[in-house]
Amino acid sequence: MILVFGSLNMDLVMRVPTLPRPGETVLCPSYRTLPGGKGNNQAVAAARAGAATAMVGRVGDDGFGQRLRANLTDNGVDAAGVTAGTNPTGIATIAVDDRAENCITVASGANLELRADDVPDAMLRPGTTVVAQMEVPLAETLALLRRARAAGARALLNLAPAPALDADAAVHLATAVANSVDVLVVNELEGAALAGGAAGTGGDGLALCHRLAADLGTACVMTLGGQGAVAAEGGRLWRVRALPVDVVDTTGAGDTFTGVLAAALDAGLSLPDGLLRAAAAAGLACRGVGAQDSMPDAARINAAAADMPPVEAVG
Numbered sequence: 001m002i003l004v005f006g007s008l009n010m011d012l013v014m015r016v017p018t019l020p021r022p023g024e025t026v027l028c029p030s031y032r033t034l035p036g037g038k039g040n041n042q043a044v045a046a047a048r049a050g051a052a053t054a055m056v057g058r059v060g061d062d063g064f065g066q067r068l069r070a071n072l073t074d075n076g077v078d079a080a081g082v083t084a085g086t087n088p089t090g091i092a093t094i095a096v097d098d099r100a101e102n103c104i105t106v107a108s109g110a111n112l113e114l115r116a117d118d119v120p121d122a123m124l125r126p127g128t129t130v131v132a133q134m135e136v137p138l139a140e141t142l143a144l145l146r147r148a149r150a151a152g153a154r155a156l157l158n159l160a161p162a163p164a165l166d167a168d169a170a171v172h173l174a175t176a177v178a179n180s181v182d183v184l185v186v187n188e189l190e191g192a193a194l195a196g197g198a199a200g201t202g203g204d205g206l207a208l209c210h211r212l213a214a215d216l217g218t219a220c221v222m223t224l225g226g227q228g229a230v231a232a233e234g235g236r237l238w239r240v241r242a243l244p245v246d247v248v249d250t251t252g253a254g255d256t257f258t259g260v261l262a263a264a265l266d267a268g269l270s271l272p273d274g275l276l277r278a279a280a281a282a283g284l285a286c287r288g289v290g291a292q293d294s295m296p297d298a299a300r301i302n303a304a305a306a307d308m309p310p311v312e313a314v315g
């Protein structure tokens with residue numbers, strides 16, 4: 001089963017003609033409130049892909065929190081571990097422009113109250129994949145991943161959003177990741193931050209992914225936007241192309257990728273097979289507004305993956 005430890009936000013989504021520049025105000029006619037937060041999105045993506053999924057997180061004692069819990073339940077996610085804190089539910093304001101570029105600001109609220117101890121030991125065992133991200137306190141996330149690994153569970157960290165790290169902090173975090181993570185999922189920016197600026201990688205995602213996996217002793221999966229994704233494990237490298245789609249909104253595409261990858265690994269699929277399914281699902285998730293509305297179910301993932309070129313072994 002999948003256990004997601006992470007954030008839940010209510011997303012306030014605005015379609016704008018252009019993203020505001022510093023000091024600029026941009027008008028749009030309306031907004032939508034949609035379930036979001038990276039943890040929440042990954043839990044829903046994993047459940048829609050067919051994995052038994054539970055979530056542990058914090059919301060506020062408010063209407064947004066109630067709606068987020070109900071949305072998890074509606075999507076088949078066990079939300080018993082999503083409890084109310086003292087701060088309000090986290091929110092994200094998301095502006096999406098006509099070119100499908102977005103700009104996201106998160107007010108974390110109750111997410112900052114989440115603690116590793118909120119996860120009972122009984123939930124951590126072989127056969128469980130623990131999925132975490134970077135929107136709740138990092139020390140708590142790392143503590144939970146260490147416990148998960150020690151208990152024989154698989155520990156997956158999506159290093160999103162990219163942390164701001166100076167050189168010392170990058171080394172410190174890389175050491176912690178090496179000690180607590182089995183599968184690292186990053187985009188190029190996140191991978192470069194962890195690699196301490198990634199001097200010398202020259203924007204080559206494959207090389208950076210390979211280097212992270214080798215240096216950290218983890219499997220590493222790197223999303224490359226329209227260029228697809230790559231993965232590295234045990235000295236082997238794979239590449240998958242992106243699903244060609246008309247992109248409406250990329251919000252939540254990375255979360256869909258991570259949730260579906262976790263579901264595939266949890267089901268016993270190989271890393272390259274998981275890479276293909278995750279890339280197919282992430283492409284499908286770009287076809288509608290908001291993080292979750294366009295997340296595919298298993299049947300749609302299967303159909304899209306069947307039409308994609310196979311994963312290439314590149315090393």
Ligand code: RIB
Nearest residue numbers: 009036037038092252291
């Ligand atoms: O990855 C997309 C998510 O980032 C949004 O749902 C928003 O809540 C922010 O957490």
